[in-house]
Amino acid sequence: MNDLSTSSQITYQAVPIRPGTIRRIRGLSDQALAWLFITPTIVLLLAINIFPLVWTIYLSFTNYRANRANAPTIWLGADWYQSILTDPDIWAAMQVTAHFVVWTVLIETVLGFGLAFLIDKKFRGHGLWTTIILLPMMLSPAVVGNFWTFLYQPQIGLFNYVVAFFTGREASSFQMLGDVTLSPWAIVIVDAWMWTPYVMLICLAGLRSIPDYIYEAAEVDRASNWRQFWSITLPMALPFIMLAVLFRGIENFKMFDMVNLLTGGGPGSTTEVASITLKRAAFESWRTGYSSAFAIILFVTVFGLANIYVKALNRVKSR
Amino acid sequence: MAKVEIRAVSKAFNKTQAVSNLSLTIGDGEFVALLGPTGAGKTTTLRLIAGLEMPDSGSVRIDERDVTGDAPADRDVAFVFQQYSLYPHLTVFENMAFSLRAPIRRVPEAEIRIKVQEVARLLHIETKLDNKATQLSGGQMQRVAIGRALVRSPSIYLMDEPLSSLDAKLRGEMRLELKRIQTDLGATILYVTHDQTEAMTMASRIGVIESGRLMQIGTPREIYENPINAHVAARLGQPAINLLPAALFAGVPPAAATVGARTEHLTIARGGGDVSATVTRIEHLGDQSYLHLDIGGRPVVTLSDPEASLGAGDTVSLRLNKPLFFDAAGGRVAA
Numbered sequence: 001m002n003d004l005s006t007s008s009q010i011t012y013q014a015v016p017i018r019p020g021t022i023r024r025i026r027g028l029s030d031q032a033l034a035w036l037f038i039t040p041t042i043v044l045l046l047a048i049n050i051f052p053l054v055w056t057i058y059l060s061f062t063n064y065r066a067n068r069a070n071a072p073t074i075w076l077g078a079d080w081y082q083s084i085l086t087d088p089d090i091w092a093a094m095q096v097t098a099h100f101v102v103w104t105v106l107i108e109t110v111l112g113f114g115l116a117f118l119i120d121k122k123f124r125g126h127g128l129w130t131t132i133i134l135l136p137m138m139l140s141p142a143v144v145g146n147f148w149t150f151l152y153q154p155q156i157g158l159f160n161y162v163v164a165f166f167t168g169r170e171a172s173s174f175q176m177l178g179d180v181t182l183s184p185w186a187i188v189i190v191d192a193w194m195w196t197p198y199v200m201l202i203c204l205a206g207l208r209s210i211p212d213y214i215y216e217a218a219e220v221d222r223a224s225n226w227r228q229f230w231s232i233t234l235p236m237a238l239p240f241i242m243l244a245v246l247f248r249g250i251e252n253f254k255m256f257d258m259v260n261l262l263t264g265g266g267p268g269s270t271t272e273v274a275s276i277t278l279k280r281a282a283f284e285s286w287r288t289g290y291s292s293a294f295a296i297i298l299f300v301t302v303f304g305l306a307n308i309y310v311k312a313l314n315r316v317k318s319r
Numbered sequence: 320m321a322k323v324e325i326r327a328v329s330k331a332f333n334k335t336q337a338v339s340n341l342s343l344t345i346g347d348g349e350f351v352a353l354l355g356p357t358g359a360g361k362t363t364t365l366r367l368i369a370g371l372e373m374p375d376s377g378s379v380r381i382d383e384r385d386v387t388g389d390a391p392a393d394r395d396v397a398f399v400f401q402q403y404s405l406y407p408h409l410t411v412f413e414n415m416a417f418s419l420r421a422p423i424r425r426v427p428e429a430e431i432r433i434k435v436q437e438v439a440r441l442l443h444i445e446t447k448l449d450n451k452a453t454q455l456s457g458g459q460m461q462r463v464a465i466g467r468a469l470v471r472s473p474s475i476y477l478m479d480e481p482l483s484s485l486d487a488k489l490r491g492e493m494r495l496e497l498k499r500i501q502t503d504l505g506a507t508i509l510y511v512t513h514d515q516t517e518a519m520t521m522a523s524r525i526g527v528i529e530s531g532r533l534m535q536i537g538t539p540r541e542i543y544e545n546p547i548n549a550h551v552a553a554r555l556g557q558p559a560i561n562l563l564p565a566a567l568f569a570g571v572p573p574a575a576a577t578v579g580a581r582t583e584h585l586t587i588a589r590g591g592g593d594v595s596a597t598v599t600r601i602e603h604l605g606d607q608s609y610l611h612l613d614i615g616g617r618p619v620v621t622l623s624d625p626e627a628s629l630g631a632g633d634t635v636s637l638r639l640n641k642p643l644f645f646d647a648a649g650g651r652v653a654a
Binding site: 211220227235 | 369370371390391392396397398400402404406407408409417418421423424467
């Protein structure tokens with residue numbers, strides 16, 4: 001009782017400073033106060049997220065071109081959607097994207113989990129190694145794109161030199177970025193180099209969340225290291241691994257910056273991921289309506305896949 | 320089941336000596352309780368036997384075989400951890416079957432099913448077998464943890480305060496249950512606890528451990544009636560033994576510095592006793608009462624008949640009846 005009355009006294013002592021404000025705030029209900037706090041966020045969200053989305057949906061049904069903003073806008077219905085979904089070039093871009101997403105996510109997950117597993121063993125100097133491994137992730141994609149073009153340079157590039165050193169092949173005999181078969185792999189390698197640390201970090205958090213005593217119990221239960229890995233480590237870290245896969249999958253589905261800097265979609269359109277096709281349609285051909293429709297299709301695809309995936313993730317988590 | 324022997328085992332963690340020069344033999348089928356306060360080295364002793372810790376010196380022998388350097392898996396022990404240590408992503412059934420499914424054991428699945436169900440019935444968790452381990456209450460989790468050990472027939476069951484998280488009623492039931500199981504199976508159990516009731520009621524022998532040393536080991540009766548020092552005396556008895564300066568009493572042995580008076584060593588009378596005391600408080604527990612007294616500024620707690628018409632401020636007279644005597648270092652002095 002005493003404590004309560006003391007604390008209410010303190011509140012009242014603060015009142016005289018700005019009585020008007022206090023009275024106004026005290027006049028608001030909890031709900032009104034809640035609205036007061038979230039309104040700025042909602043307004044901002046509406047202005048920079050929801051409005052552009054709705055506007056893009058509208059544009060996707062018209063022949064609007066941003067470079068001819070004054071030309072009359074004609075309602076086309078679902079024409080763009082139809083032509084995009086039947087366009088072989090679009091499907092080629094989707095295939096390139098799928099190749100990029102599947103391989104990067106696979107490689108990053110396997111390597112990232114492997115590294116996390118090693119780092120989790122807490123050997124001497126593991127802190128230093130963690131920092132070193134995390135470095136690529138901290139760089140800007142623009143920087144990474146630029147210096148990997150140097151590394152991939154056939155005459156002076158370190159990458160070609162290393163491959164030449166280990167395989168005995170002539171360093172200038174192949175071009176990672178200029179070759180039709182190699183360039184899709186070139187962008188996979190760079191993305192894996194840059195983002196494996198990120199997956200490692202998430203997996204490490206998962207591995208660290210498994211208490212030591214679980215392993216102790218398993219040891220007493222005569223579980224071999226192999227069995228401990230398969231029946232404890234992996235299932236318990238699985239939600240974290242799946243989360244990393246989700247993040248990397250979404251991120252790489254809309255990959256633009258690094259690929260644009262490395263290959264610009266070339267040679268030909270062998271590395272033209274969906275975002276590059278989209279950017280070309282929107283800002284090179286200025287087909288705003290068409291590109292809006294494509295953007296909506298990409299959005300729905302990512303959103304739909306991510307939703308299905310999150311459901312699966314929740315099922316794993318609640319297991 | 321087997322005989323387990325630890326010889327002169329010591330273990331330090333950095334500068335903290337957790338266990339020093341501890342020797343202990345647990346006979347086949349015996350139920351030994353290690354009793355001591357938190358940080359006394361009880362759990363470390365268990366972990367040393369399980370192989371979860373390696374001793375700095377000394378040896379561990381199970382069934383006459385030196386297992387000091389062996390991994391936990393090679394020792395054939397079962398461990399019930401204080402914090403349950405259940406596999407959270409597995410069901411109760413899978414948790415209990417986990418050790419039986421070790422490839423090294425080659426137990427057929429049908430046999431595993433029968434064994435797990437049998438133990439689950441014993442522990443009253445047979446309806447929970449399909450639940451996730453994390454969907455259970457604390458008491459149920461602890462029973463699963465015990466069940467996980469019971470499905471096996473190891474050389475020894477090592478139990479680290481397995482009942483500490485249960486409520487009083489369940490703890491009482493489980494105490495009887497565990498003792499019954501131990502007798503039925505003829506299991507060898509080393510049981511760590513700081514609860515004297517558990518130690519007194521279940522163990523065939525109690526080892527009192529303090530600061531990493533085994534102070535005394537013996538039957539509950541021996542430990543209670545014949546403690547070798549004041550530490551051991553203070554570990555058993557409810558209310559705790561009253562340790563009073565010998566100077567307060569007449570006729571104590573010359574070497575005695577402290578008089579240890581348990582409830583049964585004190586006779587309360589209205590007058591004519593050895594020393595007079597003032598009643599400071601009475602706690603009524605129903606069938607008995609805790610009587611808090613003040614003897615020359617020293618608090619004394621004893622039991623009294625709830626019918627006794629005593630109240631705070633009353634003066635009573637105490638008579639000592641074959642109390643225990645301890646020297647200045649706490650060692651026992653003969654009466």
